Amino acid sequence: GLLLVALLVSHMLLTKEGVTSLPICPNGSVNCQLSLEELFDRAVKLSHYIHFLSSEMFNEFDERYAQGRGFIAKAVNSCHTASLTTPEDKEQAQQIHHEDLLNLILGVLRSWNDPLIHLASEVQTIKEAPETILWKAVEIEEQNKRLLEGMEKIVGRVHSGEVENDIYTPWDGLPSLQLADEDSRLFAFYNLLHCLRRDSHKIDNYLKVLKCRLIHDNNC
Amino acid sequence: DILQWPQISKCRSPEMETFSCFWTAGNFYNLTVPRMLQLLYKKSNEEDWKECPDYITSGQNSCYFNASYTSVWTPYCVQLASKNEVYDKKCFSVDEIVLPDPPVHLNWTLLNTSQTGIHGDIQVRWDPPPTADVRKGWITLEYELQYKEVNETKWKELKPRLSTMVPLYSLKTARDYEIRIRSRQRTSEKFGEFSEILYVSFSQIGIGCDHCTEEVEFPWFLVVVFGVCGLAVTVISIMLAKQPRLKMLIFPPVPVPKIKGIDPDLLKKGKLDEVNSILACHDNYKTQLYSDDLWVEFIELDIEDPEEKNRASDTDRLLSEDHLKSHSCLGTKDDDSGRASCCEPDIPETDFSASDTCDATSDSDQFKKATEKEEDLLCLGRQDNDESLPNPASTDLQSRPRNTQPENSNVWAPFEDSIESPHLSVHTQISNQNSLTSTDFYAQVSDITPAGRVVLSPGQKSKLGRAQREGCTEQNFTMDNTYFCEADVKKCIAVTSHEENEPHVQEQGYNEDGYFTTESLTTTVANFGASTAAPPSSEMPVADYTSIHIVQSPQGLVLNATALPVPDKEFNVSCGYVSTDQLNKIMP
Secondary structure, eight states: HHHHHHHHHHHHHHHHTSSSSSOOOOOOOSOOOOHHHHHHHHHHHHHHHHHHHHHHHHHHHIIIIITTTTHHOOOOOOOGGGGGGOOHHHHHHHSOOOOHHHHHHHHHHHHHHHHHHHHHGGGGGTOOOHHHHHHHHHHHHHHHHHHHHHHHHOOOOOOOOSOOOOOOOOOOOHHHTTOOOHHHHHHHHHHHHHHHHHHHHHHHHHHHHHHHHSSSSSSS | OOOOOOOOEEESSSSSOEEEEEEOOOOSSOSSTOOOOOEEEEEEOSSOOEEESSSSTTOOEEEEGGOOOOOOOEEEEEEESSSEEEEEEEEEEESSSOOOOOOEEEEHHHHHHEESSSSEEEEEEEOOOSSOOOTTSSSOOOEEEEETTTTTTTOOOOBSSSSSSEEEEEEETSSSSEEEEEEEEEEESSSOOOOOOEEEEEEGGTTTTTTTOOOOOOOHHHHHHHHHHHHHHHHHHHHHOOHHHHHHHSSSOOOOOOOTTTHHHHHHHHHHHHHHHHHHSSSSHHHHOOOOTHHOOOOOOTTHHHHHHHHOOOHHHHOOOOHHHHSSSSOOOOOOOOOOOOOOOTSSOOOOOOOOSSSOHHHHHHHHHHHHTOOOOOOTTTTOHHHSSSSHHHHHHHOOTOOOOOHHHHHHHHHHHHHHHHOOOOOOGGGGGOOOSSSSOOOOOOEOOTTTEEEEOOOOHHTTTTTOOOSSTTTTTOOOEEEEEETTTTTEEOOOGGGGHHHHHHHHHHTTTTTTGGGOHHHHHHHHHHHHHGGGGGGSOOSSSSOEEOOOSSSSSOOOOOOOOOOOOSSTTTTTTOHHHHHHHOOO
């Protein structure tokens, strides 16, 4: 009960940060189009929210299951999106073309679509999983879909040429989430959540860089 | 001394472009040569450990990784080792260790002051840390401001915010303040270091209020006044609650009309059956139900009234129009004797309330009014015969002064209807009653059932024009209308109709609506009958109804012996009742 209340409160506080959907188009308008600035604003808000949830979820999981198991030492693993060559520092982020960067963002988001669905369902099978973790998993999966839609809209606006859809990394980590051995299973979850936190931070950063570059002309 | 191993204290990136790691050497080594310790690092996708590229830039016991060595989202591992041993190891990624530098260029401006000049609002501004590239959006910072008065110890905190300016309201112009700010990456939890302290002094810009040293003190006076008022109100309310007199003075109780056990709504709706049943359940009511002379009781004799005593019979009294008008049809005025009649003198309707205490005359009034239409059962003789009975009963009575017995049963039917009302006694008036001066013209109520039904014993046939009932012994004991044989205390069956009428009468007898046979009479009736049988110990037959001579008690009445001519010997004196034929023989 107390957890639920805390969850509600945190949810309310989160929604205060502007994740709630804003009415875009007036009623009855047919060709309603958001400005690119508005689209970017929303995308940044969503990405920030997703990263915030991922970060919290990882911290909770770490606290609850990873202590004493030595997961940290092993956590230097590679995420399934490591094959995507994304900018690793500011310089690279400055130099990459914004269209490429947008495509990369899309690729990362698409690559996480599948794992997030499975995460939301598999995390429920963890015994005595806290309600907060369960809720966050579902919420992240939902918000990721919305961000994907928003990004596709932005790409459609920004792209001059055709949209590349081939940037994508498949995920094959489902069996590891369903291992019989509890320790191995929890380690798989730990890694996945760790990767999720990292990638959501990446996306959030790229979008902010793009926003400042495209909308504010590098003067945020 | 405790042995301390060398350990990596922290690794930090101020702007997500470079990072540094710091360690402590511990006291393990007695080595004077610095940097026996090495920091090795490895990226996750590499296999070899590499040595720290820069031991100097970040100070002693540190390792600085510049931008070319930094990959933000790449996992790193660093380890502190000497040639032989590894003392500590840490793994992280750069985005996790971001701790921004403090903001710079803090300043404040005055927004406004209060009218009294005691308080003022200021706006504090600052710049983000220069190392953090906020402009290009590479890092997003949020700031937390803390302030306090100069001589205070505890800092007040404001909520972290993204903007680089914040107003501070209601600062005391007479005091000086200190302000400090720190920042953190927006999605992180840890803050960086605090900035330098900004001093705010109003006197420096000439606003300081020299005479504004008065503090706003706690308003003791107001507190005392309101507290006393509250206490007074509480005391008064307590006193009011405990003093019924006072309470009644302020909140007078509103009386509600009520009879014990009777729902006023019933009376209003006029559901007489239910009320009758309710009233029948009254104890007082019940005891009187089984009294043989209920009808007598309700005649309301006033023994103190000489006029009453001089009456030859109730009949005469009742026949007197004046009397009838001035009194209730039941008889005399209510003298509130122990008979407990709640019949009020001027009320023409019957009074059947049985309570000695007469719980609520108002209710009986109500009831009377409610039943006004139907009533006048008791006053049948009061007006014209046409009006006396609500229904066909009257016509029946009148039209059948000499009805044959078979029709007698019909006569009872209207009575049944009229008896539906909870009147205890029924007076039937006969147009021909004048011819029977010495006989009363009431039908004797033998019994009142708990349900309120009136049990009638058949009246004198001559009045109703019906055949007189036979004497006791001459009839079989049928379950019909019977006379109560007072002398023998046994039920004398005087069939209202002869044997040929038995079927009808039997129907009547079993008719639950109208009346019941006198077999339902109780022993009290028998006793009563016995007492009243005294006068007719002589051969003089006792009339069906006798007038009350003396009222002795609520339950006892002494009857006058009616002046009837001595019947033939044929009469069964023991029964004391006269059949019609017998009566006809007797009467002139």
